[in-house]
Amino acid sequence: MGAVSRWFRKVSGFALLIGGIVMSVPVLVPGWGLPVIIAGLAILAPEYEWARKLYKIALDLYHRILDKVRRRKEGAAAKEHPPT
Numbered sequence: 001m002g003a004v005s006r007w008f009r010k011v012s013g014f015a016l017l018i019g020g021i022v023m024s025v026p027v028l029v030p031g032w033g034l035p036v037i038i039a040g041l042a043i044l045a046p047e048y049e050w051a052r053k054l055y056k057i058a059l060d061l062y063h064r065i066l067d068k069v070r071r072r073k074e075g076a077a078a079k080e081h082p083p084t
Contacts, residue, residue, distance in 0.1 A: 006047070009043055009044075009046075009047065010044070010047060012040075012043055013040050013041070013043035013044035013047075013051070014040065014044070015040070016036055016037070016039050016040030016043065017037060017040030017041065017044065018040075019036055019040070020033045020034065020035075020036030020037030020038075020039070020040055021033065021037065023036055024037070034058065034061070034062055034065070035062065037058055038055065038058050038059055038062060041054050041055035041058055042055055
């Protein structure tokens with residue numbers, strides 16, 4: 001990998017990571033903070049061991065949150081439309 005592409009990977013990864021952290025603070029910029037953090041960590045993971053570890057942790061957290069949201073939606077849908 002060339003020096004320019006490594007530099008670009010680092011800059012874009014850190015930019016996404018910082019942007020995701022800012023988006024995670026609802027008062028500042030409400031949005032999709034965790035997916036942006038995961039994207040930044042995925043870009044940085046080949047370069048840094050700490051990013052690789054945090055990427056795995058953040059991705060696991062994201063999947064657990066999605067599962068919880070899906071279960072709540074299914075429970076709410078079952079309450080609204082009980083089987084007849």
